[in-house]
Amino acid sequence: MTHTISLTINGKPYHDEVEPRLLLIHYLREVAGLTGPHIGCETSICGACTVLLDGKAVKSCTMFAIQANGRSLTTIEGLAHGDQLDPLQEAFWNEHGLQCGFCTPGMILSARQLLADHPSPTEEEIRHGLEGNLCRCTGYQHIVNAVKAAAAKAGA
Amino acid sequence: MATTTIKPETLVGRKIRRKEDPRLITGTATYLDDMKMPGMHHAMIVRSPHAAAKFRGIRTEAALALPGVAAVFTGADVKHLGPVPTAASLPGLRVPHHHLLAQDRVYYQGHPVAVVVATDRYIARDAADLVEVDYEPLPAVADPEKAIAPGAPPVHPEWPDNVAFTFHQEGGDTEAAFRDAEVVIKQRITSQRLIPTAMETRGVLAEWRAGERSLTLYSSTQIPHLMRSLVAGILGMPENLLRVVTPEVGGGFGSKLNVYAEEALMAFVAMRINHPVKWVESRRENFQATIHGRGHVDYYELAARRDGTMLGLKLKIIQDLGAYHQLLTAAIPTLSVLMMPGLYRFKNVSADIVGAFTNCVPTDAYRGAGRPEATHGIERMVDILAAELKMDPAEIRLKNFIGADEFPYSTATGLSYDSGDYAKPLKEVLAQVDYPALRVEQQKAREEGRLMGIGISTYGEICAMGPSPAMPAGGWESATVKIEPSGKVTVLTGASPHGQGEETTFSQIVADELGVPLDDVLVLHGDTSVVQYGIGTFGSRATAVGGAALYYALQDLKAKLKKFGAMLLKSDTVTLTGGACIDEQNGNSVSFAQMAVAAYVAKELPPNTEPGLVATRFWEPPNFTFPFGAHVVVTEVDKDTGQIEIRRYVAVDDIGKIINPLLVDGQVHGGVAQGLGQALWEEAIYDDSGQLISGELTDYAIPKASGMPWIESSHTVTPSPVNPLGVKGVGEAGTIGCSPAVVNSVVDALSHLGVRHIDMPLTPEKVWKLIAQGGQA
Numbered sequence: 011m012t013h014t015i016s017l018t019i020n021g022k023p024y025h026d027e028v029e030p031r032l033l034l035i036h037y038l039r040e041v042a043g044l045t046g047p048h049i050g051c052e053t054s055i056c057g058a059c060t061v062l063l064d065g066k067a068v069k070s071c072t073m074f075a076i077q078a079n080g081r082s083l084t085t086i087e088g089l090a091h092g093d094q095l096d097p098l099q100e101a102f103w104n105e106h107g108l109q110c111g112f113c114t115p116g117m118i119l120s121a122r123q124l125l126a127d128h129p130s131p132t133e134e135e136i137r138h139g140l141e142g143n144l145c146r147c148t149g150y151q152h153i154v155n156a157v158k159a160a161a162a163k164a165g166a
Numbered sequence: 167m168a169t170t171t172i173k174p175e176t177l178v179g180r181k182i183r184r185k186e187d188p189r190l191i192t193g194t195a196t197y198l199d200d201m202k203m204p205g206m207h208h209a210m211i212v213r214s215p216h217a218a219a220k221f222r223g224i225r226t227e228a229a230l231a232l233p234g235v236a237a238v239f240t241g242a243d244v245k246h247l248g249p250v251p252t253a254a255s256l257p258g259l260r261v262p263h264h265h266l267l268a269q270d271r272v273y274y275q276g277h278p279v280a281v282v283v284a285t286d287r288y289i290a291r292d293a294a295d296l297v298e299v300d301y302e303p304l305p306a307v308a309d310p311e312k313a314i315a316p317g318a319p320p321v322h323p324e325w326p327d328n329v330a331f332t333f334h335q336e337g338g339d340t341e342a343a344f345r346d347a348e349v350v351i352k353q354r355i356t357s358q359r360l361i362p363t364a365m366e367t368r369g370v371l372a373e374w375r376a377g378e379r380s381l382t383l384y385s386s387t388q389i390p391h392l393m394r395s396l397v398a399g400i401l402g403m404p405e406n407l408l409r410v411v412t413p414e415v416g417g418g419f420g421s422k423l424n425v426y427a428e429e430a431l432m433a434f435v436a437m438r439i440n441h442p443v444k445w446v447e448s449r450r451e452n453f454q455a456t457i458h459g460r461g462h463v464d465y466y467e468l469a470a471r472r473d474g475t476m477l478g479l480k481l482k483i484i485q486d487l488g489a490y491h492q493l494l495t496a497a498i499p500t501l502s503v504l505m506m507p508g509l510y511r512f513k514n515v516s517a518d519i520v521g522a523f524t525n526c527v528p529t530d531a532y533r534g535a536g537r538p539e540a541t542h543g544i545e546r547m548v549d550i551l552a553a554e555l556k557m558d559p560a561e562i563r564l565k566n567f568i569g570a571d572e573f574p575y576s577t578a579t580g581l582s583y584d585s586g587d588y589a590k591p592l593k594e595v596l597a598q599v600d601y602p603a604l605r606v607e608q609q610k611a612r613e614e615g616r617l618m619g620i621g622i623s624t625y626g627e628i629c630a631m632g633p634s635p636a637m638p639a640g641g642w643e644s645a646t647v648k649i650e651p652s653g654k655v656t657v658l659t660g661a662s663p664h665g666q667g668e669e670t671t672f673s674q675i676v677a678d679e680l681g682v683p684l685d686d687v688l689v690l691h692g693d694t695s696v697v698q699y700g701i702g703t704f705g706s707r708a709t710a711v712g713g714a715a716l717y718y719a720l721q722d723l724k725a726k727l728k729k730f731g732a733m734l735l736k737s738d739t740v741t742l743t744g745g746a747c748i749d750e751q752n753g754n755s756v757s758f759a760q761m762a763v764a765a766y767v768a769k770e771l772p773p774n775t776e777p778g779l780v781a782t783r784f785w786e787p788p789n790f791t792f793p794f795g796a797h798v799v800v801t802e803v804d805k806d807t808g809q810i811e812i813r814r815y816v817a818v819d820d821i822g823k824i825i826n827p828l829l830v831d832g833q834v835h836g837g838v839a840q841g842l843g844q845a846l847w848e849e850a851i852y853d854d855s856g857q858l859i860s861g862e863l864t865d866y867a868i869p870k871a872s873g874m875p876w877i878e879s880s881h882t883v884t885p886s887p888v889n890p891l892g893v894k895g896v897g898e899a900g901t902i903g904c905s906p907a908v909v910n911s912v913v914d915a916l917s918h919l920g921v922r923h924i925d926m927p928l929t930p931e932k933v934w935k936l937i938a939q940g941g942q943a
Contacts, residue, residue, distance in 0.1 A: 029288070039199075039200075045196075046192070046194070047193070048416070051863045053862055053863060053864055055864055056365065056863055058365060087193045099192065102191050103191055106829065109417070109666070109832055110366065110414075110416045110665030111186070111195055111416065112416030113365045115193045137871040138871075140871040144868060144870065146364060146417050146839075147832070148835060149834075149839035149869070149874055149877065149900075150839070150871040151877055152832055152835065153871065
C-alpha cells in the first residue's frame with residue numbers, strides 16, 4: 011500500500027508514491043536524491059538529518075515522509091544560490107566550523123533556525139540553540155564563532 | 167623570456183580556510199551511504215542479543231521467503247574465510263579464531279550471526295527480524311578484573327583464566343628506588359571504556375565485476391591500503407584485483423583504523439549474489455560492534471623523596487580486551503607503558519600488563535590510544551604526591567621535568583624524546599591564568615564554603631607513528647607529486663585524512679615549495695588504484711610523516727624542474743623561486759608552465775634527464791615525535807548537587823611548527839572535547855550479564871555545545887628535529903592533556919574534605935556522594 015505525497019523541496023515540486031512507513035530522511039536521500047541531510051543516529055539525538063519544514067528545523071529521521079505531504083522543505087542543498095553561498099555556509103567555511111563535515115548540513119540548518127529566533131544571539135544562546143546537533147570533531151568552538159560571524163554580518 | 171621579480175609568499179604558518187569545505191557545506195560531498203549503483207542490494211546483519219550463548223539452531227526459511235530477499239548467509243557459508251586480522255604481536259599472545267560470522271557460539275552482544283541481503287533497505291530490515299536463532303545463554307563476564315579472578319566464566323573455553331597475554335617491561339632499578347624512597351604513594355586509577363562515536367557510522371559498498379574477476383570495496387576507513395592487503399588475505403584473492411576506495415569519511419578517531427568482519431563479508435556477498443551490496447551500520451550497531459576505547463584498571467605505585475624528587479614508578483595495567491583481538495587491540499596498552507614516565511626525569515620504572523578477555527566488543531585505538539591512560543595515571547599520581555607532601559602541584563612538576571638541555575632524552579621505557587622545553591608551556595599557562603591570584607581566590611572561596619578547584623596537567627605524547635621497526639605494519643608514509651603539462655600540481659598521499667584537512671595543509675606545503683597558487687594544487691587520497699601504497703591517517707602522523715614524504719618528493723621535483731629551467735635559460739646559474747626559474751646572472755626567467763611544457767613535450771631534454779615531472783618518495787621516519795604541553799582547568803563544584811562548572815580552560819600546547827593555525831585550533835578544541843567527554847560524561851557500561859546498557863546516543867553522553875567551556879588555546883613552538891617540516895602532530899594532544907587537568911581540578915576543589923582521587927566520569931552523583939560522605943568513598 012502506498013500513498014501519493016506532494017511537497018516542495020528547495021522551491022521545487024515533488025510528487026511521489028511512498029510507503030506509509032518511509033522515513034522522511036530516507037525519502038529525501040533515496041527518492042528525492044538529496045543526500046546532504048545525513049543519518050547519524052535514527053533516534054533524533056544527533057541532528058545530522060535536520061531540515062527546515064515550513065521554516066522550522068526538524069529531525070527528518072523521526073518523521074514519516076507522508077507527514078511532509080503538502081509542506082515546504084529546505085535542505086542544505088537549497089541554501090546556496092549558484093555559487094553564492096548562504097552567509098552561514100560562508101561563515102562555517104571562514105571560521106573552520108567543520109572538520110569531517112558529517113554533522114555540518116544539520117548544524118547549519120539548526121543555526122539558521124537559531125538566527126531566525128535570535129538575530130543577535132549571545133554565546134550561551136548559540137550553545138543552547140545547537141544542543142540538538144552533535145559534532146564529534148570541533149568541540150563546537152569554531153561553530154559558535156561561525157554563528158556569531160554570520161549574525162554579525164546579517165546585522166551589519 | 168621575461169625579467170621578473172617575484173616575491174615569494176609563504177602560506178605555511180597562515181590561517182587558511184580549507185579547500186575541502188565547499189563540498190561539505192553545500193551537502194554535495196559523497197559519503198559512503200550517499201553512493202548508489204545499478205542493481206545495488208542492501209545488507210543487514212543479524213547480531214547476537216546475548217553476550218555469551220551457544221547456538222541450538224538457526225532458521226532462515228522465513229527470511230528467505232520474503233519477496234525481495236536475495237540471500238541469507240550464516241556462519242557455515244563463511245567458515246572457510248578469514249580470520250578477522252590482528253596485527254598486534256606479543257610473545258605468547260592468545261589469539262582466538264575470529265570468524266566473519268559466529269560459528270557455534272557468540273562471544274559478545276552484537277556478535278554478527280547472519281547477513282540478510284535484499285533489494286531494499288526496509289525489506290532487509292524486515293527479513294533480519296525473521297531470522298530465527300535459538301540460543302542457549304551461557305554465563306558471561308564483562309568486567310576485566312572479575313574476568314581474571316578465579317572461577318570467572320571463561321570467555322573462550324580453551325583459556326579458562328581469561329588471560330590473553332601478560333607483558334612486562336622495566337628500566338633502571340625499580341626495587342632499589344622503592345627501597346630508597348622516603349614516601350610511597352599507591353592508587354588504583356581507571357580509564358573507563360569509551361565509545362568513539364564518529365558521527366558517520368561505518369559502512370561498506372562492495373562491487374564485484376565478474377568478467378574482470380575484480381572487486382571494488384568502498385569503505386569508510388582510515389586505512390585503505392592496509393585494508394586492501396588484509397581483506398585480500400581474508401578472501402584469498404589477488405591483492406591487485408581488489409581496489410579499496412574511501413569516499414568522504416565522517417570522522418574516525420581510531421574506530422575506522424581497523425579491518426572489520428563486515429568489509430570482508432560484503433565482498434563475499436557481492437561475489438555470491440553478483441550484484442553490488444551496501445551495508446551501513448546503525449548507531450546501535452556502531453555502539454555494539456565497532457571497537458571501543460580505553461578500558462584500563464591501573465594500579466600505580468610512586469616512590470619519591472620528601473623534597474618531591476620522584477624516584478620510581480610501578481604500574482600494573484589490567485586491560486579489558488573484549489572477546490577478540492581487532493587490528494591493534496593488544497598493542498594499545500603497550501603504548502601506555504612507553505608513555506608511563508610522562509615528562510619526568512625518573513629512570514626506574516616497572517610495568518606489567520594483563521590482557522583480559524571479556525564478553526564485550528573489543529577495545530582498540532581511540533583518540534590517544536594508550537597515551538591518555540598513561541598521562542591520566544602519571545598526572546594524577548603527581549598530584550596525589552604533591553598533596554601528600556603538601557607541595558604545590560606546579561612546583562613538584564617543575565622540580566621533576568626533564569631539562570630543556572637534556573634532549574634528545576632517553577627514557578626508562580626505551581624512547582628517545584626528540585625535543586622539548588617542558589617548563590615553558592607550564593610557566594606560560596600559569597602566567598595566563600595568574601596562578602598565585604587563583605590560589606588566593608580559592609582560599610577565599612573555601613572560607614565562604616564554596617568548592618573551587620585548580621587543576622594542572624602537563625602531558626607528553628608519542629606522535630608521528632612511527633618508525634617501522636616500532637610499528638605492526640610499517641610506519642613510513644608515501645607521497646607522489648605530479649606537475650601536469652599545464653603546470654597544475656597533483657599530490658597523491660598515502661595518508662588518508664577524514665576531517666583533518668590535509669587537502670589544505672599539504673597544498674600549503676606544495677604552494678610554498680613550488681611557488682604556485684594554492685588553487686593550482688589538488689591533493690588526492692583514499693583510493694588504492696590512484697595512490698601508491700600508503701599507511702593511513704592515525705596517531706597524529708599525517709603531516710609529520712606524510713607531509714615529510716611530500717616535502718622530500720617536492721625537493722626531487724624541484725631539482726628536476728631546475729634542470730629544465732637551466733636548459734631553457736641556457737644558463738648554469740639558475741634558482742627556482744616564486745614559481746619561476748631565474749637566471750642569477752641576468753634576471754631572465756621562465757615560468758612554471760613553460761618548464762612543465764618543456765618536460766612533457768620533450769623536444770629537448772637536459773643531460774641525463776627523463777621526460778615528465780613526477781616524483782615519489784616513501785619516507786621512513788627516524789623517530790617518533792613528542793609533543794607536550796600544559797593545561798589548566800578552573801572548576802567550581804556545587805556542593806548541593808555535585809555539578810561541575812568549568813570556569814576556565816586554558817591550554818598551552820607545543821606541537822612543533824604549525825602549518826595552519828586555524829586547523830590546529832580545531833584539532834585542539836576537538837581533542838579537548840573528547841578528553842572532557844571522558845572526564846565528565848562518557849562511559850560504556852556493560853551489566854554483569856554483558857548487556858551494553860549505554861547502547862544508544864540517548865544513553866551515552868558525548869559533549870554537546872552547551873556543555874563545552876570556552877577553550878583558550880595558545881602555543882609554544884619547539885620544532886621537531888625528526889622531520890624537515892619541524893612539525894610534531896596535534897590530533898591527540900587536546901584529548902591527552904584534558905582528562906587529568908579536569909580530574910585534578912575537581913579533586914583539588916574537594917581536597918580539603920579529604921578527597922584524594924575520583925575515577926572518571928565525574929558524574930554529579932559520584933561527586934555529590936563524596937561531598938555528602940565528607941570526602942570518604
